[in-house]
Amino acid sequence: MVITVDRERCASSGQCALAAPEVFTQDEEDGRVVLLDENATGPEVRRAITGCPTQAIRST
């Protein structure tokens, strides 16, 4: 499983960074998602995926 993020879709909501701070953080300039660990798994990652308001996070 590999996580990918679509920074064009991202609306800088920070929901992912809130749900899984070890895996996602936000760019200090424009608040967009920054992926810290593309191989992470677990319930927090799943929660970040379902919680993202723009469906910018995928796991494939």
Next chain:
Amino acid sequence: MRPLPTDRGTCPFDPPAGMADEPLSRVRLANGDDVWLVARHDLVRQVLGDTRFSSEIDGGFRDVPLHAVRPEPGMFIQMDPPEHTRLRRLLAGRFTVQRMHRLRPRIEQIVAERLDALERAPRPADLVAEFALPIPSLVICELLGVPYAERAEFQRAGAHLMSLTGSLEELEQSLMSLGGYLTELIARKRAEPGDGLLDDLLDSGLSDEELIGIAVLLLIAGHETTGNMLALGTLLLLQHPAQLALVRQSPETAKTAVDELLRYLSIVDVGMYRRASTDLELDGQVIREDEFVTCSLAAANRDPALLERPDELDVTRPKAPHVAFGFGPHQCIGQNLARLEMEIAYPALFRRLPGLRLAVPLEKVPFKNDMAIYGVHRLEVEW
């Protein structure tokens, strides 16, 4: 055609009766406009996540028809991509989870000062005026970079703007005077920049009109909403003493409680409108171009498909993907700030005043049944 439900019936903490009767139906607003009402969690997410449901309208504010108002400069809540994206990205860096983390000590200090003031106030005290409204207002001043000496004036202008019981003329007047103050503030900042959000935006290519629009939007969005959540959430917890005790005792529970209270109360319910920019299909139904759509966030947040026992308040449950802050590219930009304010303020209040109780019967509490953002006008408390 049935009117948009507004009657909360027997419980002031539940969504208006009949709101969730049909997942998708036509309703008539008080201003005479007929709109689609969406009241199921998955459909609400679908509408708010799809920018073909355009945001380029005003909020159907008061009695104003939906198509009568043009978006003001800087009001990115009423814009679609790419303008919306451009403005939002300019601001979003100021609201990141990391930034909010750094704001925590300042918010703790503001909350402690308001608790001191509350303790000094004559009893019974009004929790709204002494605690719930000043906290977000002072936090917004801090964030925008409003000088200390002017915060009282700014708060007054903001509070006036928020008392939406006046006429439309009064509202326009208070907006004008706030706009006047902000014009002058921005001019002073151009001469001598400080370190607030407005200062940061001075060189970002925005016009003064856009800067003022942004400031007014952040003020409105960050002030009334959090203020209402603090007061209404406290009132709800006072009805559930066991849950309140959990919030007081455990910082972990104070965190989960915030999202549960947001979900359960959904104080912004049907205020956000969308316009179909082309013929669109929703749940097998064609929404014609230029028809308006509104979503009941309250109904969506009590949808049994979202979580188990949706009508039960449980401050310990893990955060559900609720839509209290909306959904899609417009989802509340200040949500992590709002969360932090609540996460700090509720337990601090319950710890400082362990004997906190309502000073009047629940039936005597003036609920904001007539307003876009739900809450209480006053909350008389004793301790």
